[in-house]
Amino acid sequence: MSTSDVTTTAAAPTAEAAPPGVRLRLADTALGRPGAPVLHGLDLEVAPGDILTVVGPSGCGKSTLLRTLAGLLPALGGRVTQDGTPITRPHADRALIFQEDALLPWRTLRANVELPLAIRGVPRAERRGRAEAWLERVGLAEHSGRLPHRVSGGQRQRAQLARALVGEPRAVLMDEPFGALDAQTRAGMQRLLVEVLQGTRATVVFVTHDVDEALFLGDRVALLGGAEGGGRVLDIPHPRERAAHDAAATVALRRQVLESLGM
Amino acid sequence: MSAPTSSLRSRPAPEAPGARAAAPRPLRRRPWVRYTLRAGSLLAALGLWQSLTALDVNLWLRFAQFPSATDVVREFADRLGTGAYWQDLTDSLSRILTGFALAAVLGVAVGTAIARSPLVSDLLGPVLEVCRPIPAIALVPVAILMFPSNEQGIVFITFTAAFFPVMVSTRHAVRALAPVWEEAVLTMGGGRGRVLVSVVLPGALPGILGGLSVGIGVSWICVISAEMISGAYGVGYRTWQDYTIVDYPGVFVGMTTIGVLGWLTSTAVELAGRRLTRWLPRTETTGRPAPARKEAATP
Ligand SMILES: Nc1ncnc2c1ncn2[C@@H]1O[C@H](COP(=O)(O)OP(=O)(O)OP(=O)(O)O)[C@@H](O)[C@H]1O
Ligand SMILES: [Mg+2]
Numbered sequence: 318m319s320t321s322d323v324t325t326t327a328a329a330p331t332a333e334a335a336p337p338g339v340r341l342r343l344a345d346t347a348l349g350r351p352g353a354p355v356l357h358g359l360d361l362e363v364a365p366g367d368i369l370t371v372v373g374p375s376g377c378g379k380s381t382l383l384r385t386l387a388g389l390l391p392a393l394g395g396r397v398t399q400d401g402t403p404i405t406r407p408h409a410d411r412a413l414i415f416q417e418d419a420l421l422p423w424r425t426l427r428a429n430v431e432l433p434l435a436i437r438g439v440p441r442a443e444r445r446g447r448a449e450a451w452l453e454r455v456g457l458a459e460h461s462g463r464l465p466h467r468v469s470g471g472q473r474q475r476a477q478l479a480r481a482l483v484g485e486p487r488a489v490l491m492d493e494p495f496g497a498l499d500a501q502t503r504a505g506m507q508r509l510l511v512e513v514l515q516g517t518r519a520t521v522v523f524v525t526h527d528v529d530e531a532l533f534l535g536d537r538v539a540l541l542g543g544a545e546g547g548g549r550v551l552d553i554p555h556p557r558e559r560a561a562h563d564a565a566a567t568v569a570l571r572r573q574v575l576e577s578l579g580m
Numbered sequence: 581m582s583a584p585t586s587s588l589r590s591r592p593a594p595e596a597p598g599a600r601a602a603a604p605r606p607l608r609r610r611p612w613v614r615y616t617l618r619a620g621s622l623l624a625a626l627g628l629w630q631s632l633t634a635l636d637v638n639l640w641l642r643f644a645q646f647p648s649a650t651d652v653v654r655e656f657a658d659r660l661g662t663g664a665y666w667q668d669l670t671d672s673l674s675r676i677l678t679g680f681a682l683a684a685v686l687g688v689a690v691g692t693a694i695a696r697s698p699l700v701s702d703l704l705g706p707v708l709e710v711c712r713p714i715p716a717i718a719l720v721p722v723a724i725l726m727f728p729s730n731e732q733g734i735v736f737i738t739f740t741a742a743f744f745p746v747m748v749s750t751r752h753a754v755r756a757l758a759p760v761w762e763e764a765v766l767t768m769g770g771g772r773g774r775v776l777v778s779v780v781l782p783g784a785l786p787g788i789l790g791g792l793s794v795g796i797g798v799s800w801i802c803v804i805s806a807e808m809i810s811g812a813y814g815v816g817y818r819t820w821q822d823y824t825i826v827d828y829p830g831v832f833v834g835m836t837t838i839g840v841l842g843w844l845t846s847t848a849v850e851l852a853g854r855r856l857t858r859w860l861p862r863t864e865t866t867g868r869p870a871p872a873r874k875e876a877a878t879p
Contacts (some may be wrong), residue, residue, distance in 0.1 A: 387767050409769025419764040423782045423859040432778065433768040466861040484768065 338365040338520035339399045339410060339487045341386055346395030348381050354393050355381050361539060366518040370535030372528060372574065377542025379524040380416055383490045386522060387413040399488070409437065412486035414477050414494045416524075420465040426452060426476045427461040433484035451479040454509060456502075470497040475506065482513060488520040496526070507534060528574050538574060647829040655829035656836065664818075669837065671814040675731070676803045676845070679738025680796055687743045687795070688788055691750025692780060708747070716741035716802045720809050734806045734814075741802035742795030746788065753787025754780055786860060789853035796849050800842040815841070 341363040349355040355378035363369045371379050384390040385397055388407040397404045399411070407413075412433070420429045427448050434444035452461045455475040460468050465476070474497050481489055495503045507530065514521060525531050531538050626649050633648035647655075659665040690708075693700040716737050723733030761779045770778065807816030819834030 389763050389766065407763075407766040407769070409767075411767065413764075413767040415760055415764065417760055419760045421761055421764070421779065421782070422861075423785075423857075432765070436765070436768050436770045436774055464859050 337487070337518050338367070340365050340401075341488060341520060341522065342396070342398045342401075343382075343385075343392075344396040344398075346385070346397055347393040348378060348385050348390075349393055350390070351393065356541065359395070363520050363522060365520055366514075367536045368514065368521040368523060368534055369537050369539055370531035371522060371524045371539045371541060372526070372531045373541030375526075379541055380492055382541070383413060383492050383522060383524060386488075386490055387411055389413070409433065409484060410486055411488040411490060412481040412484065414481045414489070414491040416492035416496075418465070418470075418473055418477075420473055420476055420480070422465050425462050425464055426457060426468065426472075429465070429476060430461075430480045430483050433480060437484065447483055448479070451483045452476070454513075455479045455506070471499070471502060474498065475502075478506065478510075482517075485517055486519060488522070489514075491521065491523045493524055493526060495530070503530070510534070528571060531574070532570055540574065645828070647832055651829045652832040652836070656833045659830075659833055668813055668815050668818045669841070672803060672807065672816065673841065675734050675807075675814065676738055676796075676799050679735045679803065680742050680799050682735075682739045683742035683746055683795055683799070684792060686739075687746025687791065688750050688781075690743075691747040691788075691791075692754050692776070692784070694747075695751045695754035696780070708744075712744050712748075716798070717805045717809075720806060723806075724810060730810050730812055733810060734803060737806045738799045738803045741798040742792075745794040745798060746791040749791030749794070750784060750788050753784035753790075756787070757783045786853075786857050789849070789857065792849050793846060793853070796846050797842065800838065800845070804838055 341361075343359050343361040346359045347354045347357050348359060355376075359382075361369075371382065373379055381390065385392050386404065388404045388411065391405070404411075420426070421432070424432070427445070430448035430451055431444045434447060439447070449458070449461060452458055455478055457468075457472060457475055457479070460472060465473050468476070474494055478491075478494055481491070495506050498506060510521075511534065521534075523531075523534055525534075630649040632643045633646045633651075636644045638644055690704065694704060694708075695701075719737055719740055720733070723736050724730075727733040727736060757780065761783060762775050765775050765779050803814070804816035804819075807814035808820040815834055815837050819831055819838070822828075822830030822834060
């Protein structure tokens with residue numbers, strides 16, 4: 318990882334030469350808690366720098382998938398690898414944005430965003446600058462000194478986004494990160510995410526309930542727990558590129574996704 | 581105030597100005613009223629005491645032999661001028677502060693270790709659970725046998741008294757932590773030490789402070805009792821001495837001293853606790869007045 322260039326202007330934290338994304342792969346995996354598997358025979362690959370969006374009904378195992386990729390939950394079977402090495406424990410390479418509120422309530426938003434940098438040993442002044450810059454990017458500049466319970470739910474989600482991205486991880490695992498946002502803020506965050514990822518080239522697995530969001534953000538879309546209820550994954554190659562050019566293709570794609578989900 | 585735009589809105593509107601106009605007043609008056617009430621209740625207790633003893637009330641409860649409030653105040657004033665009083669006071673204070681500090685550090689350390697490590701829990705749990713029900717004051721014989729000096733024995737007893745409440749509440753608080761905080765730090769690349777410092781200790785702090793509050797109270801009970809039994813000097817020792825020589829006002833001076841010191845130390849613990857846990861979301865009605873939010877919150 319490059320450390321010499323991290324002192325570049327705080328306003329553009331992603332402009333530096335970031336390490337490229339990782340390749341994440343699940344090969345014939347069974348996921349879930351011991352004794353309670355939720356997904357079987359799952360094969361999935363996310364190429365470096367790709368955005369894989371994941372949709373599926375509630376309880377089908379989307380969060381379980383992300384926790385497994387993060388290294389918090391061992392797979393019940395099969396192989397889960399990062400660049401060919403098995404994932405056995407959490408690592409700063411793979412940031413996870415939790416579905417639930419995971420900000421530390423005794424730290425201000427800024428201190429929360431500084432935490433990944435503090436863990437890495439970034440000097441205080443520098444990490445403060447970078448945290449402030451990130452909070453500004455997600456529109457929380459004037460709230461940076463507040464405690465999490467003094468801001469709104471959507472503001473907490475944006476702070477979590479900043480906390481996940483500030484350390485420039487090589488993979489970002491996001492569990493419905495924009496669920497509590499209004500359509501307008503959500504669109505802004507989506508644009509910000511795409512822009513940031515163009516800079517960092519991080520690999521992304523993005524769980525969402527919103528099919529349109531999945532189509533807008535994803536290079537590919539994985540459908541978990543479809544009508545068959547199993548762990549089937551349907552890859553749709555490059556929906557974003559197609560969607561960008563062709564409204565009719567988007568509609569067709571959308572119907573295809575919804576049908577696969579049994580709707 | 582803007583004109584109501586719908587019938588739904590117009591309802592709370594007439595109430596709101598009234599509530600708003602009324603809100604600042606109780607806010608300004610309330611602390612004043614509360615302090616008056618507190619002082620009043622103390623004075624009333626003293627007045628009751630004084631009249632019961634002055635009138636030599638003898639209705640099953642007998643107050644004839646009782647020193648009156650004024651006797652005690654006079655005695656108190658006399659003692660405040662003596663070096664012995666202050667010597668006793670500092671003796672007791674240094675014993676309790678030493679014992680309590682040790683209990684705080686070890687209680688938090690052991691409680692955390694038990695909550696976090698099944699191995700430690702298996703190794704230490706049974707021993708501690710058997711020792712816990714033994715009243716600290718029943719350890720006087722043990723203390724006399726084990727420690728070369730009374731002084732250390734008393735500190736040991738004070739320590740034991742405070743250790744268990746601190747250890748138990750730490751254990752519970754650590755076990756009750758939301759796992760997601762720890763997982764968040766792990767996914768940032770934090771190790772065990774980082775989790776301990778950044779998640780476990782701050783997250784358990786509100787619970788730990790509850791244990792510390794209880795602990796300082798129990799410490800006083802035990803330091804005074806231990807001084808009465810085996811001490812040389814100290815407020816408890818002096819109080820017992822005064823009793824054996826039938827100096828009842830002196831006994832009451834000792835009791836008052838213990839009461840005031842106990843109150844001061846637990847207030848110190850409470851205040852320190854409140855400072856350290858300012859991040860806790862508090863309900864606006866019981867916390868310190870927060871005018872801006874309070875106004876909005878009053879229905
Ligand atoms: N801590 C847990 N212990 C045991 N089972 C769990 C636990 N968490 C989730 N499960 C179960 O695992 C299954 C998958 O849960 P998961 O959280 O992965 O669903 P999800 O797809 O993320 O759902 P949602 O869209 O509602 O967030 C569910 O049936 C759930 O009941
Ligand atoms: Mg989920």
